[in-house]
Amino acid sequence: xTQVPARRTWVVVASLTLALFLxxxxxxxxxxxxxxxxxxxxxxxxxxxxxxxxxxxxxxGAGLVLDVTTGTVLGQHALSLSVVAWxxxxxxxxxxxxxxxxxxxxxxxxxxxxxxxxLWVMGATGQPTPTLWYWMPTIVGVLLWPWVFHVLRDLxxxxxxx
Amino acid sequence: xVAALLAIGxxxxxxRYRHLDLFRSTLSVVxxxxxxxxxxxxxxxxxxxxRLAREEELRARNEALRRENLVLAARLQQLEALEAENMRLRxxxxxxxxxxxxxxxxxxxxxxxxxxxxxxxxxKGAGSGVYLGQPVLDANAVMGQVVRxxxxxxxxxxxxxxDHLLPVQVNRNGLRTVAAGTGYVNxxxxxxxxxxxxxxxGDLLVTSGLGxxxxxxxxxxxxxxxxxxxxxxxxxxxxxxTARLDRTREVLLVWTxxxxxxxxxxxxxxxxxxxxxxx
Numbered sequence: 170x171t172q173v174p175a176r177r178t179w180v181v182v183a184s185l186t187l188a189l190f191l192x193x194x195x196x197x198x199x200x201x202x203x204x205x206x207x208x209x210x211x212x213x214x215x216x217x218x219x220x221x222x223x224x225x226x227x228x229x230g231a232g233l234v235l236d237v238t239t240g241t242v243l244g245q246h247a248l249s250l251s252v253v254a255w256x257x258x259x260x261x262x263x264x265x266x267x268x269x270x271x272x273x274x275x276x277x278x279x280x281x282x283x284x285x286x287x288l289w290v291m292g293a294t295g296q297p298t299p300t301l302w303y304w305m306p307t308i309v310g311v312l313l314w315p316w317v318f319h320v321l322r323d324l325x326x327x328x329x330x331x
Numbered sequence: 332x333v334a335a336l337l338a339i340g341x342x343x344x345x346x347r348y349r350h351l352d353l354f355r356s357t358l359s360v361v362x363x364x365x366x367x368x369x370x371x372x373x374x375x376x377x378x379x380x381x382r383l384a385r386e387e388e389l390r391a392r393n394e395a396l397r398r399e400n401l402v403l404a405a406r407l408q409q410l411e412a413l414e415a416e417n418m419r420l421r422x423x424x425x426x427x428x429x430x431x432x433x434x435x436x437x438x439x440x441x442x443x444x445x446x447x448x449x450x451x452x453x454x455k456g457a458g459s460g461v462y463l464g465q466p467v468l469d470a471n472a473v474m475g476q477v478v479r480x481x482x483x484x485x486x487x488x489x490x491x492x493x494d495h496l497l498p499v500q501v502n503r504n505g506l507r508t509v510a511a512g513t514g515y516v517n518x519x520x521x522x523x524x525x526x527x528x529x530x531x532x533g534d535l536l537v538t539s540g541l542g543x544x545x546x547x548x549x550x551x552x553x554x555x556x557x558x559x560x561x562x563x564x565x566x567x568x569x570x571x572x573t574a575r576l577d578r579t580r581e582v583l584l585v586w587t588x589x590x591x592x593x594x595x596x597x598x599x600x601x602x603x604x605x606x607x608x609x610x
Contacts, residue, residue, distance in 0.1 A: 186365070189362075189365060190365055190368065190369060192443075193365065193366065193369045193442040193443050193444070194369050194442075194443065195369065195370070195372075195373060195441045195442060195443055196443060198577075201443060201446045202446070204443075204446075225334045226334060228334070229334040229337065229338065232338070233341075233358070234358065234361075234362060237355055237358040237359050237362055238362045238365060238366070239443075239444045239445040240444040240445055240448060240450050240452070240479070240486050241445045241448065242342055242345050242346050243341050243342065243344075243345035243351050243354075243355060244337075244338040244339065244340070244341030244342035244345060245338075245342060247334070247337075247338040247341060248335055248338035248339060248342065251334035251335055251338060252335060255332075255334075255335075290342060291447065293342075294342070294346045295493070295494065296447060296448070296493055296494075296514070297493045297513070297514040299447050303447075
């Protein structure tokens, strides 16, 4: 990349902001257990698509903003998202060529890791252990993954983000 | 790895030592537009509801409000006389008693924060004089206290959060205890009450003012369940908050007046005004 085409970092920022927005959008009480981890999904996609540019420190920053937005302990999401980004970067060459089903299962594992780390932090800071519904967002998230993947890929190709 | 270590460091610094409040409140200004945007549909919806309400409905509501106002005004007349008398008696006894709370009404911002914490965001912040640890009430009872102040908004920890403890006393007999949050909305527990403690189902719990944070005498919760199991050292007492924690829109922020201006407020109040409300 010698002449440096338009890098269009703002697309990444905009998609992450949208994910953040979806995270705090008010939902009826019954729906709150089904809210997928939007920020984690978006980050996983960008780590897959642009592994050279989007990585752990993006995840860390996004996690920090997510912590401030949702009022959790500072660093909770920063920790879990940076670990997820690191895992994605390790696996990205394999994940990219996986068929959709296999890819979704891998993404599910990544989402579970994110939840597990958050649970550890909650436990370490003295929060009560949530019920099994705590894991529901990962399932919703993985069901949404093919859609997120296609939308973001089309967006990326359309806007020529490289 | 570095990022993970940094994050863990942050968690420790924030949770154990609260060093990062300034950093957090700076960042929160950045995300404030996001919070605002997310609560916008709800605000618009309420606005439209007001515009589109039918006339008879409005008239009925108006009528009900007027009736309620009349009843309240009648009670208030009595209250002021009683309050003045109470203060005089307390003066004679020489006991310090805080009265004359200044009140500010704030609105909840309808955004979903972390679903595993019991906290809400309100639309008044340091700009309006909100301070850390400030008590927050709704029309019925105590809701919680301010735990984070940002320039434009503030986070309120509800009394049902697992991190929250509130000194209370049983209104019937003055028994002092502590109400602990459980992490579930609509559920408080009174830990470490001996089995023979004089608590009954239906007892009203009010703030005792012992913690120094909350003014005393505000209702908190009503006891709904008492289990005295043999083999357990303490009784299990469950109470339901009287504040409608999951339904209120407006909350009251309370300033307790310093003792200096207390006498001033007292003499003023005995003559004329209802509690000062700054809209």
